[in-house]
Amino acid sequence: MTGPRGYTYGSADLETSPVSLDDLRKIEETILWTDADRQALLRARPILEPRTDEILDVWYGYVGDHPFLIESFAGADGNPDPDYLAAVRERFKIWVVDLCSREHDQEWLNYQHEVGLRHTSAKKNLTDAVESPAAEIKLRYLIGFIVPLTATMRPFLAEGTSDPEELDAMYGAWFKGVTLTAILWSEPYSTSW
Amino acid sequence: MTGPRGYTYGSADLETSPVSLDDLRKIEETILWTDADRQALLRARPILEPRTDEILDVWYGYVGDHPFLIESFAGADGNPDPDYLAAVRERFKIWVVDLCSREHDQEWLNYQHEVGLRHTSAKKNLTDAVESPAAEIKLRYLIGFIVPLTATMRPFLAEGTSDPEELDAMYGAWFKGVTLTAILWSEPYSTSW
Numbered sequence A, B: 001m002t003g004p005r006g007y008t009y010g011s012a013d014l015e016t017s018p019v020s021l022d023d024l025r026k027i028e029e030t031i032l033w034t035d036a037d038r039q040a041l042l043r044a045r046p047i048l049e050p051r052t053d054e055i056l057d058v059w060y061g062y063v064g065d066h067p068f069l070i071e072s073f074a075g076a077d078g079n080p081d082p083d084y085l086a087a088v089r090e091r092f093k094i095w096v097v098d099l100c101s102r103e104h105d106q107e108w109l110n111y112q113h114e115v116g117l118r119h120t121s122a123k124k125n126l127t128d129a130v131e132s133p134a135a136e137i138k139l140r141y142l143i144g145f146i147v148p149l150t151a152t153m154r155p156f157l158a159e160g161t162s163d164p165e166e167l168d169a170m171y172g173a174w175f176k177g178v179t180l181t182a183i184l185w186s187e188p189y190s191t192s193w
């Protein structure tokens, strides 16, 4: 396994996702996901990959501006834990690249399951061994992040193309990818998932 | 009460939403909702209101194309129930207008709570007294609908303005409004909401 601390994509130790590939195909149909979206994200990757640090500056700036969001990164003393923030930052950067390029296969599903759990009380704080008073991320914000994680990406994509149709294609595909992520990560939150 | 059958917005009989106005303000901040979005939706209303029948044709066409979605509208015999579809269609049309123009106040919250429940086993099928084998809408699709309910609106908005910035403003505000709806309706689905 290479990659940042705690990044276990593809590890044989991961649980098998309770979401089947057939479930996934239905969700993809629901969000109008097509091969054109996959292709558009593959083209977005070289635009975004060199800029993940700037992207994370924007996202962490946004989280830091909202006390009810930054409290999720609290350490034992109740203040934002710099080590926790730094470790998650590296995994977040690789998520951007993965969302652009990974196949939607069983391995991918298994890591979505893992990271969904890392937002719930089942696994939050374990990966970075942080004694955080914040035991879970609430579902309302998990869904809510679809908006900022989509909207803030548009300027980055716009700087990578001068063709408005190409921008729409990449931006629309990114929106679908983020929504798909939120859907899969919401699985452990509900018995009516 | 005026409006379509089963539309009880503002009724004194509605339960008070378990979501407080303070909760709502935090969710609005999370999705970057501002007064500019409210204004943009107010301007979108006269574009969309005369076209709600065409909009519903698009949405019902999409639902009808997917067996795992249209089954939610099954009647006692397992086939799509035309009366159920027709009744929900009228309430759906008024939702488009309400999303563009209603204040985000307690009355609004109470109706979001009611309609969220109408997607769960607590209240689905009651309003139209339908004996449906489909007892609930799954959370995965509730969140997933953010994409089609957002994306399919763009052409309608585009026909109402020739200014690309105005289109972006209205479309972005609509996206936030749909996401806010899905967030509020997801409340009964999770104890970690």
Ligand code: HEM
Pocket: A006, A007, A008, A063, A069, A070, A072, A073, A088, A091, A092, A093, A095, A115, A118, A119, A123, A124, A125, A126, A127, A128, A137, A141, A142, A143, A145, A146, A149, A178, A181, A182
């Ligand atoms: C669509 C919504 C979201 C996305 C795409 C997202 C993305 C990510 C990613 C990529 C990671 C690292 C995953 C890994 O371990 O490999 C992560 C972890 C984390 N996220 Fe999110 N996130 C979302 C919602 C939220 C929200 C609403 C919060 C609240 C502020 C939040 C706070 C955190 C925290 C505290 C961690 C570390 C969890 C742990 O202890 O392992 N996330 N997120």
Ligand code: HEM
Pocket: B006, B007, B008, B063, B069, B070, B072, B073, B088, B091, B092, B093, B095, B115, B118, B119, B123, B124, B125, B126, B127, B128, B137, B141, B142, B143, B145, B146, B149, B178, B181, B182
């Ligand atoms: C963001 C997601 C969704 C939105 C905005 C939405 C919108 C609406 C609206 C406006 C109504 C009528 C509300 C009223 O009674 O006043 C409704 C009811 C209904 N919707 Fe949805 N919907 C969403 C997700 C879904 C999904 C995923 C399905 C599955 C196909 C679905 C199926 C239904 C059904 C069957 C009803 C009738 C419920 C009842 O028995 O009262 N909806 N929806």
